[in-house]
Amino acid sequence: MSGAYDDDAGALFDSAAVSGGEVVLRPWRAGDDLALLQVWGDPANVQQHQDRAMLAEDAERPWRRALVAEDAGVPVAAGVVYASSLHPQRLWLYVETAATERRRGFGRALVAALRGLAAQAHAAGAIPTTALKARFAKDALVPGTAGEEGVDTEAVRAQTAALAAGTEAFLAAEGFTPVQRSRRVAVAPGAIGLPDVRDEDRPDGVVLEEASTGSVELTQAVAAFYDAVHAWDPSAMSVGAAQQLLLGPATGASGAVVLRDAPKAEGGRIRAFAVSYTPERQDAPADVLVGWDPELSEEDALQSVADLLALLVAQHPVQVEVDEAMAPLERIVDGLIGGNAARTLVDTYVFVDDAA
Structure with missing residues (x-):
């Protein structure tokens, strides 16, 4: 031209x-x-x-x-x-x-x-x-x-x-x-067996806590996770960017929960998190960002994500985004799809012109 x-x-x-x-x-x-x-x-x-x-x-x-x-x-x-x-x-x-x-x-x-x-x-x-x-x-x-x-x-x-x-x-x-x-997948309610939640009778159960979308701890966890799963398209997700692009009011983020190995008051760290972008529970799957601590082993991340997802879909469906780079979540989702407990809403491929 x-x-x-x-x-x-x-x-x-x-x-x-x-x-x-x-x-x-x-x-x-x-x-x-x-x-x-x-x-x-x-x-x-x-x-x-x-x-x-x-x-x-x-x-x-x-x-x-x-x-x-x-x-x-x-x-x-x-x-x-x-x-x-x-x-x-x-x-x-x-x-x-x-x-x-x-x-x-x-x-x-x-x-x-x-x-x-x-x-x-x-x-x-x-x-x-x-x-x-x-x-x-x-x-x-x-x-x-x-x-x-x-x-x-x-x-x-x-x-x-x-x-x-x-x-x-x-x-x-x-x-x-x-x-x-990258896939957007809807997971049916009750698709995963519930884990034990910590209480007096189950002292070794998982700890599920609500978290503020403005929390520095949650924002840091989201930023670390985002960078870790975007090695294929390197990102520079600062805490400020995570707050603006994934957790701030303009994103529609309406609430969050975190899974810990112990209560925060006892020094428990975030092992996995879920941020909801759907204001109210409804019959349609809620839009949820699911992530985990990238320092966990793949098996520990797999267990943490499975436990968190099970609690999220105990009564209501959710939809999650899963990339090939999100190996623990992909393993769970593929198993659910194979068992007809989840379905792919959109299946997207990214192409580049600079691959070696």
Whole structure:
């Protein structure tokens, strides 16, 4: 692709050849989301819904560049690349083309242009890297629009599978390879046998305590856990970042519990924790972040997570996010899925273009 991108003037890229004509790329502007919705239609699943939210006007902090591809003056595709201070090793990339316009080269033109913008910014010292990461759902039961009654889950799965096949082939052609799998899993109530809880009759039982989401101890535990399970995409989760991104009021965090080897008053340390993002218990699975002390052995972490999860789902379902890097939780979840006591709501894969 030829041409230059002028941040101040908002100049267009030169037109680039695509199958059946030419495409013009221009910066994202207000109203493009509505215009593209007309040609894209509703998102296929909840993951695509979240990824479309990446598309926005250019910014410097955090750094972001977004482009729209027009065909004969009509927006048909868009893409974005942006930096995260929490995960500085790679930039997020998202590109989408209208179903009727795929395989014409719009996606390739957008990726080439976005890579060029990233290279310019990197050379100017605005961002620390040009490596990219992208994600997509391979399977999903959850649609991309909320509040729907009687969702046809088979239709959601079929649409997701078709979209995933094309996305994976596109990313592979652009030099991307898989690096991580992440699932959102719903666990049924009563799915795990309850552990003994410490009391007068069971002095060796586990200790479950409520914790404030503003607690320094909990925040430190969450930050340590987050860093430990993101070695594949190194993070810099400070206590302040953990409070802001995972525990603060803006996150929707509504409560937390911790599992200890002894009461806090006796010096007991947090072995595992759960943070709820669902204000009230209901029939739908509550959204819960489950983590553990990364200094525990895998078997101790496995037992602690199993005990905590058992107590969480004693009467109500929950949904948890589990990455391949979360080995103890993954082992538990896989066993529950195999026993039909849990189901995967969305199965997402992350691809990168800098894997060795």
